[in-house]
Amino acid sequence: MPRKEITSGNWAFAEAMRQINPDVVAAYPITPSTDIIMKFAEFVANGEVDTNFVTVESEHSAITACVTASAAGARVMTASSANGVALMHEVFPIAGCFRTPIVFGLVNRSVGAPINIHCDHSDSMAQRDYGWIHLYCEDAQEVYDSAIMAIRLSENKDILTPVFVCQDGFITSHGFEPVEFLDDDVVKNFVGERNPINPLLDVENPVTYGSFAMSEYYFEIKRQQIEAHKKALVLYDKIAKEFESISGRYYPMIDCYKTEDADFVIVVMSSASGAVKDVVDEMRNKGHKVGCLRVRMFRPFPAEAIAAVLKGKKAIAVLDRCLSIGGTAPLVAEVRSALYAAGDLVPVNSCIYGLGGRDFFPQYAEGIFMDLINGKISHEEHYIGLLE
Amino acid sequence: MSTCKNWKEMKDMGKPKRWQDVPMGGITYGASAENVETGQWRSIRPVWNGEECISCMLCWVQCPDRSITTDENGKVTGIDYFYCKGCGICAQVCPKKAIEMRPESDFA
Numbered sequence: 221m222p223r224k225e226i227t228s229g230n231w232a233f234a235e236a237m238r239q240i241n242p243d244v245v246a247a248y249p250i251t252p253s254t255d256i257i258m259k260f261a262e263f264v265a266n267g268e269v270d271t272n273f274v275t276v277e278s279e280h281s282a283i284t285a286c287v288t289a290s291a292a293g294a295r296v297m298t299a300s301s302a303n304g305v306a307l308m309h310e311v312f313p314i315a316g317c318f319r320t321p322i323v324f325g326l327v328n329r330s331v332g333a334p335i336n337i338h339c340d341h342s343d344s345m346a347q348r349d350y351g352w353i354h355l356y357c358e359d360a361q362e363v364y365d366s367a368i369m370a371i372r373l374s375e376n377k378d379i380l381t382p383v384f385v386c387q388d389g390f391i392t393s394h395g396f397e398p399v400e401f402l403d404d405d406v407v408k409n410f411v412g413e414r415n416p417i418n419p420l421l422d423v424e425n426p427v428t429y430g431s432f433a434m435s436e437y438y439f440e441i442k443r444q445q446i447e448a449h450k451k452a453l454v455l456y457d458k459i460a461k462e463f464e465s466i467s468g469r470y471y472p473m474i475d476c477y478k479t480e481d482a483d484f485v486i487v488v489m490s491s492a493s494g495a496v497k498d499v500v501d502e503m504r505n506k507g508h509k510v511g512c513l514r515v516r517m518f519r520p521f522p523a524e525a526i527a528a529v530l531k532g533k534k535a536i537a538v539l540d541r542c543l544s545i546g547g548t549a550p551l552v553a554e555v556r557s558a559l560y561a562a563g564d565l566v567p568v569n570s571c572i573y574g575l576g577g578r579d580f581f582p583q584y585a586e587g588i589f590m591d592l593i594n595g596k597i598s599h600e601e602h603y604i605g606l607l608e
Numbered sequence: 609m610s611t612c613k614n615w616k617e618m619k620d621m622g623k624p625k626r627w628q629d630v631p632m633g634g635i636t637y638g639a640s641a642e643n644v645e646t647g648q649w650r651s652i653r654p655v656w657n658g659e660e661c662i663s664c665m666l667c668w669v670q671c672p673d674r675s676i677t678t679d680e681n682g683k684v685t686g687i688d689y690f691y692c693k694g695c696g697i698c699a700q701v702c703p704k705k706a707i708e709m710r711p712e713s714d715f716a
Contacts, residue, residue, distance in 0.1 A: 317633060317634060318633045318634070318635075319632055319633040320633075380632070380633075417632070418632070418633070418635055425637075425638065426637070426638025426639065427635045427636065427637055427638060428635060428636045428637075428638070428640075429633065429634075429635055430634075431634065431635070431636045433634045437624070437630050437634070439627075440624070440626075440627035440630040441627075441630055441632075441633070441634045443627040444627060444628075444630065444632060
């Protein structure tokens with residue numbers, strides 16, 4: 221019987237790790253993901269998992285140990301945040317290229333300086349082009365469920381790509397809320413055993429990872445990674461539906477809330493979508509046709525699905541909890557590009573919000589909708605909640 | 609993705625012509641170094657003198673590749689120029705000075 225407990229996003233991820241019982245976890249704790257590794261260390265100390273838990277001297281070493289363990293054929297998980305993620309930067313493309321499955325609990329936090337520790341998406345977004353799959357969760361339940369699904373996604377023989385399971389630092393990671401946990405054996409059956417391809421420990425069929433590929437083949441190996449992401453776009457939904465059959469919970473790549481008949485839509489990721497959905501209900505009561513599109517999967521980017529939902533809307537606002545200083549913020553850049561490719565020039569407001577843990581209040585969402593309704597559309601970025 | 613399972617199959621297939629045929633993840637299959645002619649890198653060549661050689665095997669132990677050839681009795685029979693990169697270690701360690709390093713241009 222599934223059990224419901226009051227827990228945090230971090231503990232929910234750690235509980236998924238306990239049930240998955242990975243072969244190797246290599247980690248270096250950094251706030252606010254520290255709780256994940258702390259809780260998991262407890263499971264290790266209490267003998268509740270069989271995991272080889274490797275405590276290392278830096279995030280760079282942590283992710284390196286994860287890549288090599290995965291190349292050896294192990295099932296691997298870890299967690300980190302912010303500057304810890306930034307220190308792993310060099311190794312992420314290696315994990316992507318080696319096609320080493322890793323499920324990574326990424327608790328989104330601003331990258332210093334200034335040192336801040338609170339939530340924004342600047343840590344994971346800086347890693348978006350290195351071949352990892354990115355899932356962004358709205359709440360702790362989704363974090364738990366995504367960790368379990370991500371094992372299947374990451375280790376699928378046609379995908380073989382590491383996955384970030386992202387949640388909002390402190391807001392989701394430290395907020396306590398009810399989460400329904402599946403039975404241990406249900407999770408165990410769902411994730412099954414890893415069946416590695418070309419593992420280093422297969423001495424009958426020896427392989428070398430990390431050898432040179434000069435200009436004659438580098439491009440081709442990158443093209444294979446692109447193919448894996450294309451496959452993930454197709455295979456994701458099968459895994460999500462299979463997960464629904466054991467849990468009753470279904471997570472599509474994009475979460476559309478009252479978008480179908482909406483004239484105005486806010487596109488947003490992660491926890492802020494809760495406030496936006498609330499405002500959608502309130503404004504609908506006042507007669508405004510508004511909706512919310514939450515992008516759950518950012519890599520691979522479901523461009524066609526998003527363009528199909530936004531087709532024919534009067535105006536939309538895209539909310540980024542991240543900057544690209546001197547350029548266009550990541551989510552709005554993707555959404556605009558998806559609309560352009562679909563030949564649909566819906567007016568778009570680009571809104572930056574919540575940097576460094578700045579609160580996102582429901583009245584902000586209402587203001588953003590009212591700008592769309594009143595035709596206040598401009599190409600400059602709008603800064604939500606900035607002192608000005 | 610690439611369908612070959614090991615170096616042998618890879619070799620039979622020849623050089624990959626399409627991106628799909630390149631081994632996934634940039635891996636290389638085991639024992640592929642056997643087929644790489646590192647002897648092409650050589651600029652100086654060890655010349656073995658069988659009359660001086662006492663088969664002490666110091667060169668065989670020290671050779672960083674697999675370039676010292678032996679017979680079924682474990683005696684040194686010469687140098688495998690397919691692999692030998694011309695590093696000269698064998699000549700350095702030889703107690704009988706039975707290996708002489710000579711420029712490749714002498715053999716052109």
